[in-house]
Amino acid sequence: MRKPTSLRAASLFTCLTGATMIIISAPAHAATIEFPQVQSMYHDAVLCGGNIRSWADTGPQWPGRAIISVQALPVGGFDPGEYSFAPMCETTATVAWHNMNTGAAGEYRVPILAGFYGSEHYALFQDTGPGHIVVTVYTDMPNIPAQSAFDVPG
DSSP: OOOOSSHHHHHHHHHHHHHHHHHHTOOOOOEEEEOOOEEEEOBSSSEEEEEEEEEEEEOTTSTTOEEEEEEEOOOEEEOSSTTTTSOOEEEEEEEEEEETTTOOEEEEEEEEEEBTTBOOOEEEEEOOOSEEEEEEEEESSSEEOEEEEEEEOO
């Protein structure tokens, strides 16, 4: 790279470099908060169980809202069908949330179909309002519930 030959070119180069650095280093305030996994049994097989992961995405681009996501990891079990050690199993996962600042509460309930490769990723916006959100994640089958918390910007 050549050095600028004039003061005008040097000052323009300095301004452009500074502006680029400011734009590149602008902080991103989005956050992803992973909750502890829920160990659960599933329906539709003789024996089927696995872990369910869930998380929240928040950021200033969605004030007062959070995206709650749920996904089953690969399940293990037995089914007397043709593919006995690769069963397709189902459960309903619930993420119940409570805003500790405003008192608002709600839940995201989703049926999950999981198999040898886990499940699809299920996600939905929740109008939690800004504040500190406490969540409990559980299923409709025998499970070990998980609790966590996160903050939603206003």
